Amino acid sequence: MRYFSPGAAADRIRTGGGAGAGPAPPAWDPIVLEYCLIATTVGPIGLAWSEAGLLRLQLPMEDGATTRERLLRRLKEPVEGHPPAWLEPAVARLQAYFNGTRVDFSEVPIDFGKASEFFQKVYGETRKLGWGEIATYGELAGRLESPGAAQAVGQAMGRNPVPIIVPCHRVLASGNKIGGFSAPGGIRSKLYLLDLEGVRLSASNPAQQSFAF
Numbered sequence: 001m002r003y004f005s006p007g008a009a010a011d012r013i014r015t016g017g018g019a020g021a022g023p024a025p026p027a028w029d030p031i032v033l034e035y036c037l038i039a040t041t042v043g044p045i046g047l048a049w050s051e052a053g054l055l056r057l058q059l060p061m062e063d064g065a066t067t068r069e070r071l072l073r074r075l076k077e078p079v080e081g082h083p084p085a086w087l088e089p090a091v092a093r094l095q096a097y098f099n100g101t102r103v104d105f106s107e108v109p110i111d112f113g114k115a116s117e118f119f120q121k122v123y124g125e126t127r128k129l130g131w132g133e134i135a136t137y138g139e140l141a142g143r144l145e146s147p148g149a150a151q152a153v154g155q156a157m158g159r160n161p162v163p164i165i166v167p168c169h170r171v172l173a174s175g176n177k178i179g180g181f182s183a184p185g186g187i188r189s190k191l192y193l194l195d196l197e198g199v200r201l202s203a204s205n206p207a208q209q210s211f212a213f
Contacts, residue, residue: 033048033049033050033055033075033076033077033078033079034048034049034078034079034080034081035047035048035049035056035068035071035072035075035078035079035080035081036080036081036082036083037064037067037068037071038091038094038095039095040060040094040095040098041095041098041099042059042060042098043060043061043067044060044061044063044064044067044068045057045058045059045060045067045094046058046067046068046070046071046072047071047083047087047091048071048072048075048078049083049084049087049111050111052109052111053108053109053110053111054087054090054108054109054110054111054162054165055075055110055111055113055161055162056071056075056161056162057161057162057163057164057165058070058071059163059164059183059184059185059189060184061184086109087108090105090108090165093105094164097164097196098196100196102131102197103131104130104131105127105164105165105167106127106128108165110123110162110165110166112161113161115159115161118144118146118149118152118156119156119159121144122140122144122152122153122156122157123156123160123166125140125143125144126140126157126160126166126167126168126170126171127165127166127167129167129170129171131197132197132198132199133170134170134171134172134176134194134199135170135171135172136150136171136172136173136174136175136176137150137151137153137154137157137171137172137173137174137179138150138153138174140153140171141153150174153171154173154179154180157171157179157180157182158180158182159182160182163183164193168181169181169189169190169193169194170194170197170199172201176201178190178191178201
């Protein structure tokens, strides 16, 4: 199982250089679709991208093979490749994030594909939530001037193709209850990510595991 290492990009994160997300990706070409696995302290993470941006992020399953299998579901003819220059800083930041380093993913280009206009607005608003900052589904709906759309916001979170980059773990149910999390491990994984950022909540379903490693 091959894992991509960001090399110099990681050095830029550690030394504080390279503040931007790298060169902007070229114009969209739906034929180009590549993927790779990266090693992190919580297990293998899968990334898939088009020339428009990051298309999918798969949080760790029990091993690299399973993570890759889940990542590639419903993707058409993906090819294993090396992340382009514009994506390498995001790879380094993901590895730093799971080491507990405060990083910013707001400039990572994303290809939302066929996501609805409303879902894309939800994801855009969610990306404004910084490290350790939380909001409820209803609050996000209000910020989008759709106060009755809390349930639709929750649906968008459940279909988020790029968790962490679009930080759906920072979005909670009413009353700051934990809500759901569709990534491996369910709410335990959500609690783990929030705890990593200094947000302390309690699980309503302690039977679920964090990630799948």
